[in-house]
Amino acid sequence: MKGWLVVNAFLRSEKFDAIYSLLLCAAKEQGAELELVSSDRLLCTTESGFSAFSLPDFVIFWDKDATLAYRLEQAGARVFNSARTVALCDNKILTSVALRGAVRTPETVIAPKTFEGIGYGGSAFLRRAGDLLGYPLVVKEAYGSFGKQVYLARSYAEAKEIVSRIGWKDFLMQKFVRSSVGKDVRVNVAGGRVVSAILRNNPDDFRSNVTNGGTAQAYRPSDAQKKAAIDACRAVGADFAGVDLLFGENGEPIVCEINSNPHFKSSLDCTGIDLSRALLAHVLESLR
Numbered sequence: 001m002k003g004w005l006v007v008n009a010f011l012r013s014e015k016f017d018a019i020y021s022l023l024l025c026a027a028k029e030q031g032a033e034l035e036l037v038s039s040d041r042l043l044c045t046t047e048s049g050f051s052a053f054s055l056p057d058f059v060i061f062w063d064k065d066a067t068l069a070y071r072l073e074q075a076g077a078r079v080f081n082s083a084r085t086v087a088l089c090d091n092k093i094l095t096s097v098a099l100r101g102a103v104r105t106p107e108t109v110i111a112p113k114t115f116e117g118i119g120y121g122g123s124a125f126l127r128r129a130g131d132l133l134g135y136p137l138v139v140k141e142a143y144g145s146f147g148k149q150v151y152l153a154r155s156y157a158e159a160k161e162i163v164s165r166i167g168w169k170d171f172l173m174q175k176f177v178r179s180s181v182g183k184d185v186r187v188n189v190a191g192g193r194v195v196s197a198i199l200r201n202n203p204d205d206f207r208s209n210v211t212n213g214g215t216a217q218a219y220r221p222s223d224a225q226k227k228a229a230i231d232a233c234r235a236v237g238a239d240f241a242g243v244d245l246l247f248g249e250n251g252e253p254i255v256c257e258i259n260s261n262p263h264f265k266s267s268l269d270c271t272g273i274d275l276s277r278a279l280l281a282h283v284l285e286s287l288r
């Protein structure tokens with residue numbers, strides 16, 4: 001079996017390289033030939049498509065470029081995660097729509113769309129969102145990672161200030177889940193099964209992301225947490241993912257977000273369990 005590990009050409013770091021090495025290593029262990037392919041190598045015209053390339057048996061898609069994933073699928077490649085899943089997970093607004101009815105999520109208000117150079121104007125809708133969700137509320141840009149594009153607004157004035165900084169980008173607002181402040185569980189799932197989980201904690205910030213200063217420890221998820229993570233993956237069609245779960249008032253899981261190409265290095269360091277092995281096993285099994 002030959003595969004491509006498609007990665008973003010421009011977003012490179014040691015942390016990303018470590019993940020790629022683990023995936024390449026897991027493939028080798030399981031008898032597959034996985035080649036690292038930087039997204040800028042896949043340049044082609046719409047006319048020629050990928051006809052100049054010899055497409056592999058499978059693609060592990062570790063980029064967020066859903067249009068590239070769609071084009072690979074159009075050319076006949078088996079792409080894991082699928083283009084649809086990559087698109088749904090990358091955009092927190094689409095994720096929240098896809099999860100509705102499937103799992104519990106924080107109560108969410110999606111901001112109406114605006115345009116570059118116009119912005120969100122008088123923001124009467126912000127008043128209404130505040131009335132619906134109460135303060136503090138969480139403001140999240142549709143696209144973001146590592147907690148960087150997630151903000152806490154303690155009042156209408158703060159919300160207005162955050163939104164003016166966001167400019168014209170798509171965003172949503174959520175009820176602040178107080179019972180989970182600075183704390184969440186990252187559940188790593190592959191092939192409909194929970195592979196590992198960590199508890200993340202940040203005493204100094206409501207965002208528990210490790211990159212944002214949170215600490216992590218191995219965690220044994222409850223049956224309810226496992227089910228929530230698996231159901232969330234099913235709702236977005238994810239073959240594998242890192243699912244973030246908040247703690248509700250009685251500890252019940254509330255799905256925060258789904259990462260279609262999760263950074264699983266912290267999970268590996270804490271638990272000794274390597275998601276890439278289960279991930280590759282699932283991909284190769286699906287092709288049989």
Ligand SMILES: Nc1ncnc2c1ncn2[C@@H]1O[C@H](COP(=O)(O)OP(=O)(O)O)[C@@H](O)[C@H]1O
Nearest residue numbers: 106144145146147148174175176177207208257
């Ligand atoms: N509605 C919420 N209530 C309380 N905490 C939240 C809420 N949404 C997010 N968080 C915290 O912020 C962190 C980052 O949010 P998340 O949606 O996972 O964005 P990112 O993609 O940047 O990780 C979460 O891990 C969690 O600790």
Ligand SMILES: [Mg+2]
Nearest residue numbers: 146147244257
């Ligand atoms: Mg997250």
